[in-house]
Amino acid sequence: MIEMQYEMMKKETIYVCSLELEALLAATHVLLDEEALRQLGGYDRQQVAQWKKNYRFLFESFQAVGKVTAFGILEFLLDSISESFSLEKLEKVILSLPEDERLFRMVPVWAYEWQISQADIAAALVDDQALDHLYDRVSTKETSFLGLSSFLRQNRRYIKEYIALAKEMRSAFSSDFMTSYEEGGQTFKEQIITALETDLPLLVSQQLMGKSFRNRGPYEQYYFIPSLLLPTQCLRLFHEDRTANNRQILFYKLGKKSVSQEQTIAAFKILSDETRYQILRFLAQSQPVKGQDIIRQMKLAPSTISHHMSLLKEAALITEEPVKNAKYYGISKHQIKQLIDILKTDFAIEE
Numbered sequence: 001m002i003e004m005q006y007e008m009m010k011k012e013t014i015y016v017c018s019l020e021l022e023a024l025l026a027a028t029h030v031l032l033d034e035e036a037l038r039q040l041g042g043y044d045r046q047q048v049a050q051w052k053k054n055y056r057f058l059f060e061s062f063q064a065v066g067k068v069t070a071f072g073i074l075e076f077l078l079d080s081i082s083e084s085f086s087l088e089k090l091e092k093v094i095l096s097l098p099e100d101e102r103l104f105r106m107v108p109v110w111a112y113e114w115q116i117s118q119a120d121i122a123a124a125l126v127d128d129q130a131l132d133h134l135y136d137r138v139s140t141k142e143t144s145f146l147g148l149s150s151f152l153r154q155n156r157r158y159i160k161e162y163i164a165l166a167k168e169m170r171s172a173f174s175s176d177f178m179t180s181y182e183e184g185g186q187t188f189k190e191q192i193i194t195a196l197e198t199d200l201p202l203l204v205s206q207q208l209m210g211k212s213f214r215n216r217g218p219y220e221q222y223y224f225i226p227s228l229l230l231p232t233q234c235l236r237l238f239h240e241d242r243t244a245n246n247r248q249i250l251f252y253k254l255g256k257k258s259v260s261q262e263q264t265i266a267a268f269k270i271l272s273d274e275t276r277y278q279i280l281r282f283l284a285q286s287q288p289v290k291g292q293d294i295i296r297q298m299k300l301a302p303s304t305i306s307h308h309m310s311l312l313k314e315a316a317l318i319t320e321e322p323v324k325n326a327k328y329y330g331i332s333k334h335q336i337k338q339l340i341d342i343l344k345t346d347f348a349i350e351e
Contacts, residue, residue, distance in 0.1 A: 005185070006083040009193050009224075013201045016225045017185040019178065020087050021077075023170035025251070027162060028071060029231040030169070031062045040229060047172065051165060057150070058161035064147020065107075068138065071235060072106035073162055077249055078237055081223060087170075091163045095156060099125060103155055112322045114138055124152055177228070184254040185226040192224050205250050209234045210334030211319040214288040221247040226254050233334070240323075264342055267315045267335075275300070276308050280317065280331055287330030288321060294329065 005017040029037040034048050052059050062069070073094070080093040094102060100122035110116040114137045123130035131152070135145050151158060195204045201222035206213055215238055230253040237249040270276060275298065282297050283289055295305050309329065312318045316335045321328045343349065 002182070004083070004085065006085075007189070009189070010196050010201070012220060013192075013196060013222045013224070015189045015192065016081070016085075016223055017182065017189075018085060018225070019170060019173060019181070020085065020166075021225060022181060022227060022229055023166045023173070024074070024087065024090070025227050025231070026169040026229045027166040028073070029229050030165075031059065032066060032070065032231050036231070037229065043169075043172065051168065054168075055161045055165050057154070057157060058165060061147055061151045061154075061158055064144035065151045067141050068107050068109050068113075069151070071231075072108065073159070074235070074237060075105050075108070078239060078247060081247075081249060087163050087166055091159065094159050099155065102159075103152060106155075108322060112325045112327060113141075115325065121152070181226075181228050181254075184228065188224075188226040188252065188254060202248075205236065205248065208250065208252055209236060209319075210332055210337075211321075211330045212287050214321050214323050214328040215241055217241060217246055217248065219246050219248045223247065223249040225249065225251045227251050228254055259338060259342065264339065267317065267339055270311050270315045270317065271339075273308070275304075276312055279305075279308060279312065280336075283318065283329055283331045288319075288328035289330070290326050290328055292326075 002017075003019050005015065007015045009015050026037065029040075030043070030048060030051070037043060038045065038048065076090060076094045080090050097105075100118050103121050103125075104110060104118040110121070116134065116137060120130070120134060124134045125131075131149060135148055138148070192204065195207070199207070202213070202216060202219070204224075205222065213236075217238070218241075219238065230251050233253050235251040239246045271280070279294060279298065282294065286293075291302075291305070291309070294309070295302055298305060309318065313320060317332055319330045319332050321330075
């Protein structure tokens, strides 16, 4: 297995298959949901328990801020992805940034969820009252004041332990895993090359994610990266539109996503509500749509719409994309299609 494959598929479209990137995703996955990662194979309970002991600060800090930072460390790949990418270089890039800028970028929802600015972060780093005020604003998502404080004021340690964990997880990759990753990645690359013969890379990206993008660049480079350990089906990274030297990075999870009968029934229960069904129809006809547009269309109170949108998001029936201080929504075409396919299979409906 080659440590890093970096191949230009078309003029501005690049295929990347990297064991170090995969290890970074593995570290993110074990922090988000260790049970789900273990089910993918390759890591046993004893091994994960040892990592949790070795990197106690990281795991406990992430437990407090994971709901808002989630994939935050991956944002810095936009500054560092290259043919010579390594975890060491990523760490240097992240730690070279001013602390307030680094923290502001690590939590994308600061601005559009709570209207928190980079200046607010800078103040919270040195002023206890500013930190108290910041926590008051995010306390609906944050479960621990001490966890947030540690994440902000000891962020350098947080980053160092994150990268160290990724390196250990890279060392634990088995030869069978690396072979599966390389072979699956090769198949994915061939699919992308075929798709690019007729479609532009932005359209190919939309097809992979099953959604229409609000942020559309333009991008100077498009990166397509396969993964076996990505915690979600797809992940798209990008700077705001019209950013200089803008690029898009799209991670795609190899293999078909399985849905349990319990998840299927829960999704159909959510679909059975008339208001939620009408919201989905509106999104299908108009996506992507701002939350305020949904409120106007449905003629319901913002709190009511927010409740319905939370349920739809929980069932993965809608997509959400932040743009500055607003959120744009669309239907999750892949998820809807999967539910339709399940109905056809379960009830033996032929085309």
